Amino acid sequence: MKVAKFGGTSLANAEQLRKVCRLIQADSKRRIIVVSAPGKRYKDDMKVTDMLIAYGQHREEGRNGEELLGLIVDRYANIARDLGLDQSQIVRITDAIEQIRILEPDENLRWRDALKAVGEDTSARLFAELLNNNGVQAAYVNPMDAGLLVEGTCGDARILPGTMDILAKLSNREERLVIPGFFGYTPEGRIVTFSRGGSDITGAIIAAAVGAEVYENFTDVDSVLSVNPSIIPDAAPIRELTYREMRELSYAGFTVYHEEALLPAFRAGIPVWIRNTNNPAAEGTRIVAERPSSDGVVAGIASAGGFCSIYVTKYLMNREIGFGRRLLQILEENRIPYEHTPTGIDNMSIIVRESVLGEGTLERVIQRIKQELDVDDIRVVHRLALIMVVGEGMLSSVGAAARAAQSLAEAGINIQMINQGCSEVSLMFGIREEDEKRAVAHLYEAFFREAKVAISR
Amino acid sequence: MKVAKFGGTSLANAEQLRKVCRLIQADSKRRIIVVSAPGKRYKDDMKVTDMLIAYGQHREEGRNGEELLGLIVDRYANIARDLGLDQSQIVRITDAIEQIRILEPDENLRWRDALKAVGEDTSARLFAELLNNNGVQAAYVNPMDAGLLVEGTCGDARILPGTMDILAKLSNREERLVIPGFFGYTPEGRIVTFSRGGSDITGAIIAAAVGAEVYENFTDVDSVLSVNPSIIPDAAPIRELTYREMRELSYAGFTVYHEEALLPAFRAGIPVWIRNTNNPAAEGTRIVAERPSSDGVVAGIASAGGFCSIYVTKYLMNREIGFGRRLLQILEENRIPYEHTPTGIDNMSIIVRESVLGEGTLERVIQRIKQELDVDDIRVVHRLALIMVVGEGMLSSVGAAARAAQSLAEAGINIQMINQGCSEVSLMFGIREEDEKRAVAHLYEAFFREAKVAISR
Numbered sequence: 001m002k003v004a005k006f007g008g009t010s011l012a013n014a015e016q017l018r019k020v021c022r023l024i025q026a027d028s029k030r031r032i033i034v035v036s037a038p039g040k041r042y043k044d045d046m047k048v049t050d051m052l053i054a055y056g057q058h059r060e061e062g063r064n065g066e067e068l069l070g071l072i073v074d075r076y077a078n079i080a081r082d083l084g085l086d087q088s089q090i091v092r093i094t095d096a097i098e099q100i101r102i103l104e105p106d107e108n109l110r111w112r113d114a115l116k117a118v119g120e121d122t123s124a125r126l127f128a129e130l131l132n133n134n135g136v137q138a139a140y141v142n143p144m145d146a147g148l149l150v151e152g153t154c155g156d157a158r159i160l161p162g163t164m165d166i167l168a169k170l171s172n173r174e175e176r177l178v179i180p181g182f183f184g185y186t187p188e189g190r191i192v193t194f195s196r197g198g199s200d201i202t203g204a205i206i207a208a209a210v211g212a213e214v215y216e217n218f219t220d221v222d223s224v225l226s227v228n229p230s231i232i233p234d235a236a237p238i239r240e241l242t243y244r245e246m247r248e249l250s251y252a253g254f255t256v257y258h259e260e261a262l263l264p265a266f267r268a269g270i271p272v273w274i275r276n277t278n279n280p281a282a283e284g285t286r287i288v289a290e291r292p293s294s295d296g297v298v299a300g301i302a303s304a305g306g307f308c309s310i311y312v313t314k315y316l317m318n319r320e321i322g323f324g325r326r327l328l329q330i331l332e333e334n335r336i337p338y339e340h341t342p343t344g345i346d347n348m349s350i351i352v353r354e355s356v357l358g359e360g361t362l363e364r365v366i367q368r369i370k371q372e373l374d375v376d377d378i379r380v381v382h383r384l385a386l387i388m389v390v391g392e393g394m395l396s397s398v399g400a401a402a403r404a405a406q407s408l409a410e411a412g413i414n415i416q417m418i419n420q421g422c423s424e425v426s427l428m429f430g431i432r433e434e435d436e437k438r439a440v441a442h443l444y445e446a447f448f449r450e451a452k453v454a455i456s457r
Numbered sequence: 458m459k460v461a462k463f464g465g466t467s468l469a470n471a472e473q474l475r476k477v478c479r480l481i482q483a484d485s486k487r488r489i490i491v492v493s494a495p496g497k498r499y500k501d502d503m504k505v506t507d508m509l510i511a512y513g514q515h516r517e518e519g520r521n522g523e524e525l526l527g528l529i530v531d532r533y534a535n536i537a538r539d540l541g542l543d544q545s546q547i548v549r550i551t552d553a554i555e556q557i558r559i560l561e562p563d564e565n566l567r568w569r570d571a572l573k574a575v576g577e578d579t580s581a582r583l584f585a586e587l588l589n590n591n592g593v594q595a596a597y598v599n600p601m602d603a604g605l606l607v608e609g610t611c612g613d614a615r616i617l618p619g620t621m622d623i624l625a626k627l628s629n630r631e632e633r634l635v636i637p638g639f640f641g642y643t644p645e646g647r648i649v650t651f652s653r654g655g656s657d658i659t660g661a662i663i664a665a666a667v668g669a670e671v672y673e674n675f676t677d678v679d680s681v682l683s684v685n686p687s688i689i690p691d692a693a694p695i696r697e698l699t700y701r702e703m704r705e706l707s708y709a710g711f712t713v714y715h716e717e718a719l720l721p722a723f724r725a726g727i728p729v730w731i732r733n734t735n736n737p738a739a740e741g742t743r744i745v746a747e748r749p750s751s752d753g754v755v756a757g758i759a760s761a762g763g764f765c766s767i768y769v770t771k772y773l774m775n776r777e778i779g780f781g782r783r784l785l786q787i788l789e790e791n792r793i794p795y796e797h798t799p800t801g802i803d804n805m806s807i808i809v810r811e812s813v814l815g816e817g818t819l820e821r822v823i824q825r826i827k828q829e830l831d832v833d834d835i836r837v838v839h840r841l842a843l844i845m846v847v848g849e850g851m852l853s854s855v856g857a858a859a860r861a862a863q864s865l866a867e868a869g870i871n872i873q874m875i876n877q878g879c880s881e882v883s884l885m886f887g888i889r890e891e892d893e894k895r896a897v898a899h900l901y902e903a904f905f906r907e908a909k910v911a912i913s914r
Contacts, residue, residue, distance in 0.1 A: 342881075421801060
């Protein structure tokens, strides 16, 4: 059996929903369907989830929000009408939406979870009706009924132990099941959402639980690209990549698929197939456990700016047991996650995202490092970009690092940092932000346009 | 004024001591002389310090050790006689040695410090007599009288605050001062030694304290070489290198100069001049704060085997604040110093010297990491070598990393790790031990034999 998840653009209007319906009809193995809330129909359109958030703000500010609620109801009612659903079906759907009037803002703003969940929930109700109208026996299944039990705070749901075993029973149902993505329930019956875009996570959890042969993730792109197309307009598509490669790429800007949604698939060994609802004939991108090494050393090149390096030097640092741990502890106590820690014999650089540094945080951290670690020097380098050259083949390839460094040298780009550990599938370069696009372009040239034979033995 | 330190081979016999005497006579600025214990005269000879250690073992085992003591006394007495010292001078020297009979083994084995110090102390007494015999007004100065106050345990002396100010007064003395290296005194009068080879440290501390214009470190080699001569027989000498470069090189096998002895010179900005007692006309190697960048991007290439990598992977590791700190804490609690920690997005490698891992330590650490950090995978790669390509020019050079990686690729050597942080003067490669010599040879070829113009802009 297959689990198929459809993103917001696949559910944006009646025409899109008809495509999804045809996809379900075309393959009897697509037994479990996970849906998002309707997304944008055109560039400046509003996503349903954003409309729900706006409604919530109105209510929290003491306004009634009836106007916004009307727009949300209309959005679904129009889709339902366009799809030819009958009046009783439309009423069932809109009645469910209007239940949000009953929700009351609470101090902890937990009500927002229940509010935001309405987008996906209504999509699932609507799509189940559509399938039945088209002769496909289908049932809407609420995540509570499915047994998707979670804990955690708003936008950070984590599944509870035992959940997978309960969800596994979904595979016994004979009709197609349409399940809203994005949220689960606590054992007490409170809705908790995953992080934004979390329908990918619901789909991955269910695919893992039922042991699906594949988790199809339908989006609006033909495939994951090997490099940012705003830098390389004719970027090559990626046909297949491993979980590890996808994870490394997602780190620096590859946002097609939610990074948290890889874990359940990875743990259960379920292949993830990124596909296009609007072009189901396209090959898409498969994310798998292993891929043949013949397909090139490098799978993709990702990059991101906005990093800084905190460089600390202290004579005989490498003799001082506990130095690195104490340095990291100061960061931890200031709630600063770090990315990399390249080290020399007497120095250590800590690479952090500038965005995680609140007002005055850096100054506080530097002050503590100076006071507590008696360092010789501490320096901060701002405006760094990290470039990740990612590929399973990097592990066994002689010369991949050379080729990468050479292409940066030819572009006249000074490498600030290099980082590659044992058994890693990526090579990281730190460079100045202003060199980022040029660096990516040159690396792409080196790994994707020139003959690949020269770099593997 | 200059501080001159002479190593063991410079004091091994009368002929060597005459050379040292001539060096002092040749330059009136050489006002403070720090001496080691007599070293080897020929390949299978025994160093005086090793004889003293053997004597100590005899005594600890309840034997009287008179035979060994006789050999030690004879060693100095023969040198003194060969140098033409008169009987009263010889008696003064040998009487001082025989004081070690009074020392009693104690439970904490602290007596070993006092025992080992006798080698340097006697050298200093003997050389002061020689200088006076040759018309150079000189005084033996005991480290206690000089004010070299330390704390710490056997072989790990650390100077006490205020010591530098007391030592600074040595510059007021008019005669030449001959001071034994290797040890200081606690305020209670107990002798504590520096780590083995620690006469370099004494010299550096005194040079820093008196603000010497240069700290001359006389050895038995013409200069520091840019690469291990057992790999490259005609290795180029290094004329000048910075403290940072020397430090990085000393990390992986460059043992000409004691690494702890760089710190006092570095802090005080005193240039260190490595010279050859047997060939004072040779240029030697100067260790300085800054050097002209025109002298090549790379100063030297060092390598060492005997490392292993503990590779840990955990999905979404980079989101988990405190992961790295907790991992390092487990190492710290097992007293394992680590060398480098290259990281990927979901993984971290910890590079440690195999030699620091006691029986069962690795298993214990792995067990704790598994239990406490809930990692997905943990793997150990043994028999790694680290190669350091060191040079101030690495910082500003476009293409140095490319050239280095390219030369390894041409040799068919797979790079296991790469590490270079911001502001670092070295580039580290991790490779398999069996590739070490070939890697060094190829890197040397790339940086020292080919035209240098291509790699710097």
